[in-house]
Amino acid sequence: MLAIMTLGFLGLGIMGYPMARNLLAAGHSVALWSHTAAKCQKLAGDFPSLAVPCASPSEVAARADIIFLCVGDTAMSESVTLGPDGLISQIRPGAAVVDCSTVAPSYAPRAAAALAAKQAHFLDAPCTGSKPGAEGGTLTFMVGGDVQIYEKVKPYLEPMGKQIYYCGDTGKGLHAKLTQNLILSNLLQAFNEGLVLSTRAGVDPELMLEILNNSAARSGLVAFKAPFVFRRDFSTNFSVRWMHKDIGLMLDSAAELDVPLPLTGLTRQLFQMAIAEGHADEDICSTIKVLERMAGLEVKSRGD
Secondary structure (H helix, E strand, C coil), X not given: CCCCCCEEXXXXXXXXXXXXXXXXXXXXXXXXXXXXXXXXXXXXXXXXCCXXXXXXXXXXXXXXXXXXXXXXXXXXXXXHHHCCCCHHHCCCCCCEEEXXXXXXXXXXXXXXXXXXXXXXXXXXXXEECHHHHHHHCCEEEEEECCHHHXXXXXXXXXXXXXXXXXXXXXXXXXXXXXXXXXXXXXXXXXXXXXXXXHHHCCCCHHHHHHHHHCCCCCCHHHHHHHHHHHCCXXXXXXXXXXXXXXXXXXXXXXXXXXXXXXXXXXXXXXXXXXXXXXXXXXXXXXXXXXXXXXXXXXXXXXXX
16 A cells, blocks of 8 residues: 655646646646646646645645656756745655656756755656657656665656666666667667668658568667658657757767767757757657658658
């Protein structure tokens, strides 16, 4: 049996909203905050006996023992956690802040130290699985921080995710997440180049996907994203804007650790081109449009 405690959730965007919803659907009482108050009201309307809309992050901290947040970048995370009206201003002794955002690994020790001064705890717990994983409660979490706090928090991650990995001390979860996204973003660019090349040569894209799916080049990312490209559906599961941000974090961390990332540097430039061409808020699979424009073709289903 789980101990009875109030949870908190900050950030009700494309990921955070369904994550918070899954906590409420599991029967947990959740104090909610979002920059867009209407999102809190909407979610609370579905769970009137469990959800409590709050006016500020500090109000969430005053109510909750374990507080999750999922926001866009490091500056947002720092603001809602350590800012003047942030969680730290009303954090309870013994409370845990669990940051599910993908932010700079160098930020995590600073947040942990600031909260420790208030006798509270910090875990970096970035997740992967995009919008479908958030909606289905099948996210993968990579967690860094005190292992005892991780064990305390883990049962409350389970309504939101099916794979939960403890990666080590503070910041290690973020390093694991950035490595996962590094490989994903570079795989996506390999797919983009390969399919533009094969399409130009006259190979049917759907046949090419079948070949890839039955070869050593098989990729779960490609198998999932390719059908969206073929039907020209670039609705957002994970936006170009946010992956571009994550690639920047990878390169910053690599500079701090003295690790060369030549391929990743080029991939970031291709994402920058996609943003410059107006695709920032489309799904990451829309980056293929950059190469399609250069080659003068579209990779799409034969029926189209």
